[in-house]
Amino acid sequence: MVSTSDSGTPIVQGASAVADVMGEPVRIDLPRAEPIAARRRAMLELEDGTTFQGRAFGAATAVAGETVFNTGMVGYVESLTDPSYRGQLVVCTYPLIGNYGVPRDAQRDGLSTSFESDQIHASAIVVGDYSETQSHWAQGRSLSEWLVDEQVPGITGVDTRKLTQILRERGSMLGRIVIEGGVPPAWRDPNKDNLVAEVSTKAPVLYGEGKGKSRVLLIDTGAKFNIVHSLLERGVEVLRVPWDDDVPARLERGEVAGLMLSNGPGDPTMAGKAVESVRTAIAKNVPTFGICLGNQLLALAIGAKTYKLKYGHRGQNQPVIECGTTRCFVTSQNHGYAVDSHSLPRDWRPWFENLNDKTNEGIRHSYGPFRSVQFHPEACPGPVDTAFLFDEFVGMLRR
Structure with missing residues (x-):
């Protein structure tokens, strides 16, 4: 029901009245989640022989680089496009990653305000739990879709708490991600390159x-x-x-x-x-x-x-x-x-x-x-x- 005040301002009473004022309700269909179990198995291997099992998301590509950890709760979009992460496998210590997706691009002064460069520079992302569904008003695509577009792999289901403890105790190490059925890539130390x-x-x-x-x-x-x-x-x-x-x-x-x-x-x-x-x-x-x-x-x-x-x-x-x-x-x-x-x-x-x-x-x-x-x-x-x-x-x- 919709009535008006003495000043003529509409007063909305009840959910059915919202459509009368705002128009027909908008249905939002969240992307259908692909079960984690349906994803290909993947493994993160450190140079000291330590291995972590998980599931692949993003690009199904084997990659090698330096394994480092990031302690931020949010900001994975900006971090992945930060050129300082060039050649690195980024371990996210926050357990849930991807729940707000990846924003649509916006520009100011000829540069993006959504990303920190024109591409993903990190070699891979390692997470404890990748969110298969996303919701954010500025979302343009999922993190996994973005990684596929950029040909960058991700691995989920990793015990990132244990992994981070290892990196803190032993220091950053070379690492590589191997996809089930694929050939392990050669070890690479990005710090030896310009x-x-x-x-x-x-x-x-x-x-x-x-x-x-x-x-x-x-x-x-x-x-x-x-x-x-x-x-x-x-x-x-x-x-x-x-x-x-x-x-x-x-x-x-x-x-x-x-x-x-x-x-x-x-x-x-x-x-x-x-x-x-x-x-x-x-x-x-x-x-x-x-x-x-x-x-x-x-x-x-x-x-x-x-x-x-x-x-x-x-x-x-x-x-x-x-x-x-x-x-x-x-x-x-x-x-x-x-x-x-x-x-x-x-x-x-x-x-x-x-x-x-x-x-x-x-x-x-x-x-x-x-x-x-x-x-x-x-x-x-x-x-x-x-x-x-x-x-x-x-x-x-x-x-």
């Missing part, structure tokens, strides 16, 4: 042309899209260039007001060309800000050392403290290497420290406009507690 060269843009791209008062040069060593979005939102143009671009020549011509060093995968010592570019920027006193791998590249540029962590930091719940203060932040992180704070030269000091293992989370110059963080202030996924660092960097450009 992964930066694989994920970096192949040609310069300018974003926000004519919309900013300053222009930032972004050295793309595996940049997430939200780094670009975060800069554009603060009124600067972004010139994104390949990792091995002739940055010194651009700085000599005065093309940009500042330098941004992006995140990225693998061993930072593989990106020697980018390190040389950072040295030039420091010599020319160009304001510089690094994120994740960018923290390690800045450290190498000033003569400091980096090293591989036992099992890395991956997730959206890593606590850090600003050195010399009591200011703590929860951050999003994704890295397997770190900076040795004790190797920092004169006039450089640690900026942030991880509260879990006391490793370095950032460095800065005592008085120059050079700084970097090991975590992700742009988040995606994760908290935006440290987004103010972008404001500080943009402020340095305009001094």
Whole structure:
């Protein structure tokens, strides 16, 4: 029944009246779930001989890489498209994955706001329980369908709690996923490859042309899209260039007001060309800000050392403290290497420290406009507690 108030506003009484006001009800058919038991058997094998049985979803493809774990409850879409995961088998510690599907793509400034790059960079995803049904207002397809489209395998039914404990105790290990009836792939250590060269843009791209008062040069060593979005939102143009671009020549011509060093995968010592570019920027006193791998590249540029962590930091719940203060932040992180704070030269000091293992989370110059963080202030996924660092960097450009 539908009646009206004194003002003429419809008053809906009873479920049948909803159709009178809103039109015919919309029926939503959730995708029919394929029973887990109907999926092909699969196995995850670690380099020490440990094996985990499960069922395949996504692409039925055998693959090898480095096995790492991520402690985030959500954010699997952003994580899988983060170039920092290149060549890795990502173990999700949260037990249920896939229940909100994969969003339809949305664009802003010529870049996706749904994904952090144009493709999945992780080699595989390992979960305890893959949700065969999904529900979310922005969903475009299921996680399994997306993995099939990207030719990336997944394995479900794995005891991820036990697997994570093994990786914490013994460290990240090489691993491979074998599909029932298939041939095991050869072992592969992605850290021996120049992964930066694989994920970096192949040609310069300018974003926000004519919309900013300053222009930032972004050295793309595996940049997430939200780094670009975060800069554009603060009124600067972004010139994104390949990792091995002739940055010194651009700085000599005065093309940009500042330098941004992006995140990225693998061993930072593989990106020697980018390190040389950072040295030039420091010599020319160009304001510089690094994120994740960018923290390690800045450290190498000033003569400091980096090293591989036992099992890395991956997730959206890593606590850090600003050195010399009591200011703590929860951050999003994704890295397997770190900076040795004790190797920092004169006039450089640690900026942030991880509260879990006391490793370095950032460095800065005592008085120059050079700084970097090991975590992700742009988040995606994760908290935006440290987004103010972008404001500080943009402020340095305009001094």
